[in-house]
Amino acid sequence: MQSKMIEILLIKDSGAEAELIKEMLAEASHPECSVQHVKTLAEGLTQLRSRGFDCILTDLGLPDSQGLETALAVRNQSKLTPVVVLTGLDDEDTAFKALQMDIQDYLVKGEITGRLLTRTIRYAIRRKSDVDALRFSEARYRALFHDNPTMIVTLDADLTMLTANPICACQLGYKIAELEGQSVLMLFHEGDRPAVIGQLQMCLQNPDQVYRWQFRKVRKDGKTLWVEETAQAISDLSGAPNILVVCQDITERKLLEDELKKTGIQNELLLASAGEGIIGLDLEGNQTFVNTSAATLLGYEVSELVGRHSHSTWHYARPDGSQYPAQKCPVYAAYKDGTVHSGDEMFLRKDGTAFPVIFTSRPIIIDGEITGAVLTFNDITERKRAEAEIERLNTDLATRAADLEAANRDLESFSYTVSNDLLRSLMAIGDYARAIQDFSCAKTDEQCKNNARRIYDKTRHLAELIGIMHDFFRPMRIELHREDIDLSEMARETAEKLRISKPERCVSFRIADGIKADADRNLLQMTLNNLLGNAWKHTVSHEEAFIEFGMTEINGMPACFVRDNGTGFDMANADRLFKPFQSLPGTEEYASEGIGLATVERIIRRHGGKVWAEGAPDKGATFWFTLPRD
Incomplete structure (x- = not known):
């Protein structure tokens, strides 16, 4: 089988020496070598960037580089290719430094033979391959054990910790030296140790089996961790039994499982209850x-x-x-x-x-x-029964309400007819009494005249009272027509009419701007007329009287008010203010029919609002009312 040709990069400034090295390799090499010769470091680096070589031969003294920096630059450019230094400098210290820099060999020019050079190249290639494989193995070991984010320990047959990776020591709060050589049982919760011993012994007895378990471990600071471990028996280089244990912290998972278990029980209780x-x-x-x-x-x-x-x-x-x-x-x-x-x-x-x-x-x-x-x-059986009963009661109530409304209409019609007939009769009696007084003076004595005058006055007063009662009940008969109204403007109109009625009085009206309401215009005009008129009447004895109309917020609801500095009243009598035909003690000089404030109360109540008053004798009074929007 034909051997693969060895590709060599030769970096040497001397062309003659380069040809000599080529001849040595040609005579002694098996397999054949192909040599690419360059004279400078720069040319060598260019070649290394453009293609690969099996071995690099370099001199340390080049036109553009001197010393070990030359070899270092070559090695850094192609770290996977073995480098052999060819130099005329026989210096053991330099040679030792070169080998420490991952240079594979160091040959002195005068001692080089073809056989030595060939063997050196072959060994350099093999040694470089072995070193790289060892480094790869070490890197894989670091990745699998030393740098693994999972806790790993190895144990001997006596359950003594032989090795522990850094993450294991860190998560348990120890240094590696504090773990290696100690019994692994020191890491487990005291209550779990018997079970741990049993599991580890089963590992040793069944080396082909992989075992898994969950136990509690105790950190150096006393904190308890839940761990899940996977373990299998292995043999060391001498064949002695060891145990490899891979450990994962599952404390959070355990807490979550416990919480889910509690939640499940709670949910079952909730469902049941x-x-x-x-x-x-x-x-x-x-x-x-x-x-x-x-x-x-x-x-x-x-x-x-x-x-x-x-x-x-x-x-x-x-x-x-x-x-x-x-x-x-x-x-x-x-x-x-x-x-x-x-x-x-x-x-x-x-x-x-x-x-x-x-x-x-x-x-x-x-x-x-x-x-x-x-x-x-x-x-909802009971609810359905209740709804049916409510529907029956509502039907009955509607029937009764209709009957009551009809009866009220009849009563109102009757009252209106009777009051009109009574009014006409009173007017006739009054007219007769006036006639007796006017046309029979010569033939009647003084007593008769006085009686005729009293009859006339009483009939007129009774007629006025009937008219007042008509006015009192009218707000409850008419239909509400709600609209957006400007109470401020309406109050100014009322104030102006009061000024005109008594131009000689000096009263200061303070009316706030922009007070709006959703209400019946005519009924609210009647309300303002009564409240402002009441204040006008009760400030008559004050030379510097004032009457104020404004609005504020009480318990989150807008409330209008009319305030004066008049005679005021005793709060003990406040419940009589809004009752018809009532006069408070001390107000005789302001006496009237007594329906103005009662009319105000009926109007505000029809709008769904509330009216009340505050005051004190000789310190004025404030009348409040609210008007909820429809």
Whole structure:
């Protein structure tokens, strides 16, 4: 078999010496050598960049480089190619340094023969290959053992730690020297050591088997770790039994498993204690889990339902006895279209009786795929009964309300007719009394005149009272017409009318801008007229009177107010303010019919609001009202 030709790069400035080396190789080499000769380091590096060689022969003294730096530059350019130095310098120190630089050999020119040169090249190539293989093996060892991110230890037959990689020492809080030569049992939790011994002895007894286990280890600082270990018996170079143990920290996984276990128990307790029925369904509609409440509501034991088809068990028929097709079942719709479905349905108990339920069916989606559904439901029999009773009561109430409304209309019509007839009669009596007073003075005595005058005054007062009562009840009769209104502008109009009525009075009106409301314009105008008029009346004795209309926020709700510095009132009598025909003590000089504030209360109440007042004698009063938006 023909040997492969050895490709050699010769870097030497002397052409004669280069030819001599070529002749030596040609005479002594087997296999043949092909020599590429260059004279400078730069040319040599160019050749190395463009092609590969089996061996490099280089002189240390070149026109562009001197000394070991020449060999170093060559080696760095082609680290996988063996380098042999040819030099006239017989210096052992230089030779030793060259070998330390991964130069394969160092030959002195005067001592070189063809046979020596050929053997040196052949050995250099082989030695370089062996060294590279050893380095590769060492690198692989470092990657597999020393640099492995997983904890690794080796043990002898006595369970003594022979080696431990850095990550093992680091994760356990030790230095490597503190582990090697010590019993591996020192690393394990005291309660796990007997089981650890048993597992390791089984490894030694069954060298072909791989064993796995999970135990607790204890760090140097006392912290406990959960580990999962894989172990197998091996033999060292002398054939003695050892154990290789690969260890992984699974503390977080263990904690998660414990947490999941607790969560599972909690979920089981929640399912068991939930008052509503809960059923899990797979994609075929089979029941995968059923809680106690669901089984009780359906009249089954849990074991009777799990694994059975849901629709054919408790949803197969309608209340009238007709068949309920499974493809129309709303419970199944959740895992057909992947959305939540809910509503009212009728389920069937084990004894065949139907009962109404409210249900929700939610799809179970794992990694984007629908795997089933969860059904929750409640028996709403009592709710249905209550709804029916409420509907009956509402119907009865509506009938009674209609009857009451009709009766109120009749009463209102009757009251209106009676009051008008009474008013006409009073006016006639008054007219007769006035006639007696005006036209019979000559024929009547003074007593008769006085009686006629009193009759006339009383009839006029009674007529005014009937008119006032009409005004008092009118806000409750008319229909509300809500609209956006400007209360500030309306208050200014009322203030202007009050000024015109008594131009001699000096009253300062303070009306805030931009107070808006959603209310009936006419009724709110009546409200402002009454409140501002009330303040106008009760500040008459103050030379520097002021009346303020504004708005603030109370408990998150806008509240309007009318404030004055008038006579005020005693808060002990506040509950009488808004009652009709009531006058507070000390207000006799301001006496009126007593329906203004009562009318305000009725108007605000019709709008869904509230009215109240605050004050103190001789310190003024503030009247508040709220107007919720419709």
